[in-house]
Amino acid sequence: MSGARPERAERAIVVVVALAAGVAAMTQTLVVPLLGELPALLHAGTAGTFWVVIAAMLGGAVTSPVIGRLGDLYGKRRLVLVVLALLTAGSLLCAVADSLAPMVAGRALQGVGMGIVPLGISLLRDVLSPRRVGAAIALTSSVLGVGSAFGLPVGGLVAQLGDWHLLFWGVGLLTAVIAVLVVWLVPVAPGLAHGRFDLVGALGMTAGLTALLLAISHGGEWGWSSPTTLLLFAGSAVALVAWAWWERRVTDPLIDLATATRRPVLLTNTASVVVGFAMYAQILVVPQLLQLPVSTGYGLGHSMISAGLWMVPAGAAMMIASPVGARLSAARGPKFSLVLGTVLIGLGYVACLGWLGSTVGLVFGTVVTNAGVGFAYGAMPALIMGSVSPGETGAANGFNTLMRSIGSSMAGAVVGVIFTRLSTSVGGADIPLRGAFVLVAVTGVVSSVVALVVSGVIPVRHVRKPPENDSPGLVAVPSSRVRSE
Incomplete structure (x- = not known):
């Protein structure tokens, strides 16, 4: 970065990039409150409408590393705008959809929007001053969970009070506005990697x-x-x-496997899978437990809107934890923040397990778990970027985002199997038994222990802290590998 950028300008860059990533993440869970009504709304079977969720998940998982690499090669700001355009187009397609095929196609395009997360992280590293990079990256990384958490109450509120199409009209309008802000406020990154796609x-x-x-x-x-x-x-x-x-x-590989299998990168990505599992498993089960009828003996009887609103503190906890985690990472190193995050995730699941029949207890557990996820997600990009060159940051963070998505997919599969095996039929509908929720909570505790062990053996490389007026790149890259955007 040539010259010092004003503090107000840097704050604006962080806000715009984090907002873009948060909206992209929110689209992943926006339709979860609608799942029970989608067969009637889209005139399709239950199995078919589940693709409304799967399409977005697959779209985000398989394209994040590709988009990250394209950003390294052709410009991260440019690719952010391309991804925002695809996210806007997908949202508008869903907004006019009344059948399954266009809805699934639109959701797949929305899933591509998840590429903003690795792009934004690597872009911030390139354009911000060193003293602001850590907190900015932690915030952008954590909004992956924050956006997912806030998608639930937003989706439930609109679905219960208005036309569900308004969800997608709103997202389309918001992403279009964000694209304008990116053009206006976000600068071009100083250099690009050489090579072919x-x-x-x-x-x-x-x-x-x-x-x-x-x-x-x-x-x-x-x-x-x-x-x-x-x-x-x-x-x-x-x-x-x-x-x-x-x-x-x-x-010129899409993913440099020599780098991906380097011990710090490999172990960080392994921890990402487990943390992604723990986060998404809780998102899937707690709202269901909150909404089950009191007559079951363990359900808490909340409406769709009420259950969504009870999940808001969890998203807020993740957002608050991210800057705190960034300061901890700066003082003690990102490994410390990751280890602390895995401990909090486990404690949150223990709290949920102990207060399974209490709304306040469940909310407290989700707050603790999500604070842990905020610490963990904020530390992971710093650990990754400490082991790769600036020309590899987009692809490396895209691969890390992929690992989180695989963890989330595994959570969906495990929760689905548990709920299928431990359920009973009430009024023609299958309802999970109390034992199903207990088993998921126990699985969350075990996954947090695994994440703690993996995080504890990540090797730490101590590097010289750059002066404040240095380039924000953490690792030097030979000039032959970088070109101007």
């Missing part, structure tokens, strides 16, 4: 991950030993092995 690698990774995520998401419904599930797992394994073989031999 690895199209073969992108196609191979997309095929392998799509098959894997479909098998994970639908294995419980189709049967884990069914031919379809086994074929998807086998196809995924073959595609990903072939992709890895190609990536190690191509000159």
